[in-house]
Amino acid sequence: MKKLIKTVGMLMSLFLLTSVLVSADNATDSKFDASIVKSDKERGDTSRAWYDLKLNPGEKTTLAVSLTNRDTKPATFLISATQAETGSNMVMSANRPINEVQDAVNSSLRLGNSILKVSSAKVTVAAGETREIPAQVTMPSTKIDGSWLGGIHIQKQVASSDQAQNGYTNRFNYMTYVQLSNTDVVTKADLDLKKVSYQSKSQSGIVNIALQNKQNGYVSNASSTVKVHQKGESATVVNDVQSNQSIANGSNFTYQVPTKELKSGKTYVADITIHDNKNNVTWHWTKEFKVSSLSAVSGWLSSNPMTRNNNWLWLLLLIPLLIILFFLWRKQKKMVDVVENLQGKQINRRISYKAYKQMRREGMDVVIVSKSNQESR
Structure with missing residues (x-):
């Protein structure tokens, strides 16, 4: 699936961040704009295009993203509150809903949607309309050590009529970071x-x-x-x-x-x-x-069954086959004592097991003498 959004780069480059909406295809227009509504709880540089808020323990505030539908028809958007995590490439992102990230952060930051919650998971904006999408912040009653980092993520829902025939569908997303803390002191990672x-x-x-x-x-x-x-x-x-x-x-x-x-x-x-x-x-x-x-x-x-190398597997399967063939060969070479009935006479002889099998196939009256019979003679 094509990503037509350049979600605000690597977090913090974080503090040089700008929340943006960019199409990967210059010929494709998202047909919507989004930007944050400034908060009076901003900490430090108020020109940022994302939220960096300082609040007291237990304090509440409401944030808002201004969303404009520039399309000629109504558009539906999926809204979620997210939490920052670090990916396997060691780059942070905040694209997943808060509840999906709790195992990936320290216990002190496992606050769930109680700290950041959007009012509605889905909104429809009329053609040419601008709406403010609210999100509620509720700080924990106890002081946060350091800061909590998440975001507000908006994805334009793709109508079935807009889906690409080749199976790839252009999707547009907007995400703004939300950092919450109780102090101006910056906590360093360890x-x-x-x-x-x-x-x-x-x-x-x-x-x-x-x-x-x-x-x-x-x-x-x-x-x-x-x-x-x-x-x-x-x-x-x-x-x-x-x-x-x-x-x-x-x-x-x-x-x-x-x-x-x-x-x-x-x-x-x-x-x-x-x-x-x-x-x-x-x-x-x-x-x-x-x-x-x-x-x-x-x-x-x-590995992918279509691309995996099966040579070693064939070799692995060949080993037991070779073992079986070895024992069969050894059995054929084995010498056995037999008694042959020939015109009423019993003749004792030692022959190969292969010769014994051939005599049996030819209908000759011959039997292998058991060990016990040999000992009794």
Whole structure:
């Protein structure tokens, strides 16, 4: 699905943010405009196009987004209150409804819709009409350590008549950030490394770096370097360098670094550095992790059936077949003691099992002498 919105960039670049509505296709018009209605609770720079509010514990206020439908027909919009989180690429966003994000933030920020709530999940705006879309803020009765960060997200509902015949539908979204705090003091982020693990992905892999921002402050402009080498060896097998990253307030997330396929059953060492460029703070960790002996199998199972490499599977299936053939061959080469009845006479002989089977197929009266019978003679 095409994204025709450029949702306000990486949060905070956050504090240079402007809430905007931009089409990825210059020939396509969203046919609506949106902007925030200024609040008297603004903290600091009131020229921002997003909300940065200072309120007392338990205080309430109402925010509003001015929404204009420039279309010649009525338009319906989906409205949601969202909360900031950090994605697997270590870039924060606030596109998901608050209740869907609670597991991804520290317990002190799990406030649900009680802190930010929209009045209606869906509104219809007449052609040429401008409406204010309200949202209620209710601060917790106890002081917030740091700040809470979320947003107001608006998506234009696409009519069935506007849906593209090729299966791709243009969609337009608007999102403005809402930061809420009880103080003017800025809380800095503090990162903690929880775990490093490896995930196989069909001839490639992912190093999963589980992190927690212990503080309810954000990182607006981060850079990172991840190097990986096999334990006991000096050669670097992963050297990933990224910039323009960001981390949401009090977020728990897994930063995923793509790699080539690592060796099953081996132990590796991850050297991780993250730098907060704005506050000049650096975090550095060195952590061992082991690649499971079954990683190749799990990676194959999780890969696309249309593109996965099945060569190793055929080899795996061939092994038991070769074992069976070996035992059959060995059985054929095995020597056995038999008794042959020939014109009323019993003749004892030692022959190959293959010869015995051939004699049986030819209808000859021959039997294998059991071990017990041999011992009794």
